[in-house]
Amino acid sequence: MSTAHGKSTAHDMSAAHDRSDPVVPTYSDAERERRWGLLRSVMHRAGLDAMLVFGEHEDSGPAPFAYDAWITNDRPGMTVLVPRDGDPISLLPMEMFSKDHLESARRGESLWIAPENLRTPRDSRVVIATLHELGLARAAIGVVGLEPYPPWHPEGIMPYGLWSTVLAEFPEADFRPVGALLSRLIMPLGAEEIAVVRRSAAIGDAMARAMVEAAAPGVPESAVYAAGMAAGYARGTTPAAMHFWSGPAPLASGLPPWSYRPQAPRVLADGDVISAEVFAHVAGRHTQHQVTITLGPPHEDLRRAADVAREAYDAGLAALRPGRTFGDVVEDLRGPYRAAGGWEFGPAIHTLNPMIAAAGFPVEASRRRAGADAYPPETDRPTMAADMVLEPGMTFALEPNYAYGRHLAYLGGTVLVTDDEPLELNPYTARLLRAGGG
Structure with missing residues (x-):
């Protein structure tokens, strides 16, 4: 079988599935780079300077696929800014997320986002400040969270108040929905x-x-x-x-x-x-x-x-x-x-x-x-x-x-x-x- 998406043969996968394996699978640095490479390919393909990914909070009930957690390998409910050049920046909904991150670091767990790339909270003020920090006032920015996600969210998950404030602050930016494009690209699993x-x-x-x-x-x-x-x-x-x-x-x-x-x-x-x-x-x-x-x-x-x-x-x-x-x-x-x-x-x-x-x-x-x-x-x-x-x-x-x-x-x-x-x-x-x- 091809290894383009990291697959083994169906026979090998079936045998692995049948075997009682006590080892719990984890994600490596190579998996992080594979995913971040896919994000950069989306930006290259769509002519984007950055991506803005809004993640629905973990306590919101039935939710779309957690794109934010896919990027961060962390707790769902963040807003993530991904520049075309450079590592993602995570905006956390509350300080408790920072405490969880610190405790996980102390325990030696796999963290993909460094502390210097965390911001709190993820309200419109911090989103705006981070976009300015990255020099994106006139940029082309792909957005995940604007498109329908039936049946739960037929009109997207981006909060109106946050998004209307961001649009007012950046009238010269080119915001484009890219959720569908990203979804199809990441469906073949590694x-x-x-x-x-x-x-x-x-x-x-x-x-x-x-x-x-x-x-x-x-x-x-x-x-x-x-x-x-x-x-x-x-x-x-x-x-x-x-x-x-x-x-x-x-x-x-x-x-x-x-x-x-x-x-x-x-x-x-x-x-x-x-x-x-x-x-x-x-x-x-x-x-x-x-x-x-x-x-x-x-x-x-x-x-x-x-x-x-x-x-x-x-x-x-x-x-x-x-x-x-x-x-x-x-x-x-x-x-x-x-x-x-x-x-x-x-x-x-x-x-x-x-x-x-x-x-x-x-x-x-x-x-x-x-x-x-x-x-x-x-x-x-x-x-x-x-x-x-x-x-x-x-x-x-x-x-x-x-x-x-x-x-x-x-x-x-x-x-x-x-x-x-x-x-x-x-x-x-x-x-x-x-x-x-x-």
Whole structure:
């Protein structure tokens, strides 16, 4: 296999994934230089003098890919200025970030930004002062944070007050959105990033297995949720809050209602189904795992739906080859749906690290559900970034879903594109799971 993005063969990666390796992967100085070199290539390609990268704070809930942390190998929530010549400068939201940086330095951890390149806070006053310090009043500056990031941020994440003040101060500067350009350039992961993704995938599998073992009639669904999250925490990471619904035929996707409304978690019963989406997350690298667990034999319609979803999963695997477009993959994956007689619940595939492309799907069938006409109208979802050409090192959440009536099967996990056949990181969750025994 080519080493352009630091990849080994699919066989070697699969063997490494299967092996229980106690060594936790870290990022080296070479990885830092690789990333900063990509930033400079963006600036060269776009004719930029600098880049201004706004990072959403870590406590903001579901957030875009943390471009600031990708640059700094540090805590998310910074604004980063990257001159074409010279090291990045990080603007910190509060003094506590400086204290964390100092403590990490004392412990000998890998820090990419030197103390002299830190500024506090990251308000418009300090952004303006740093732009003046770098002599960028009349420069061409690429900005990350202005472009849409659906579904969470359809109009970007840059705060209006900060940005309007910066624009007023620099009327002669040429600010250009470059988030999409940067996203496509960094999607093919390097060898060190792939090692981190493999660790995330293994942790996500452990979370799913813990949920299967914990699920049983008479158990509160919160106990199953806790078992999955604890498996992630115990392995040295902080997984994002998972989506989780249960019932005889749950037909929803999102955080469990007891996490945002004052109500008791459901108590599981024989014949229930758990439909969950596990979000494993290791040091800024993300994997996703679609978990469908049955308590007892599955309903016949659920079994049929799972068969269709699995056929779509296999079609997606066959299509995930370098040189093909994302739109081609979506069309092939959705092929088994066309004559199956049921309906799609949501997107069947999307990119990870970062998420810039997602499969489209029709909503007409879902609108026929009882009571749906009382809700705001929906429109068919087009495929995002259908023209994106696949490259080795890209990661995808391959998560086909299909329903007959109210019986929804949601299957799949994370897949890595290689020079040849794609590498399944999570085949365990690409099928129905049975409580207590997998």
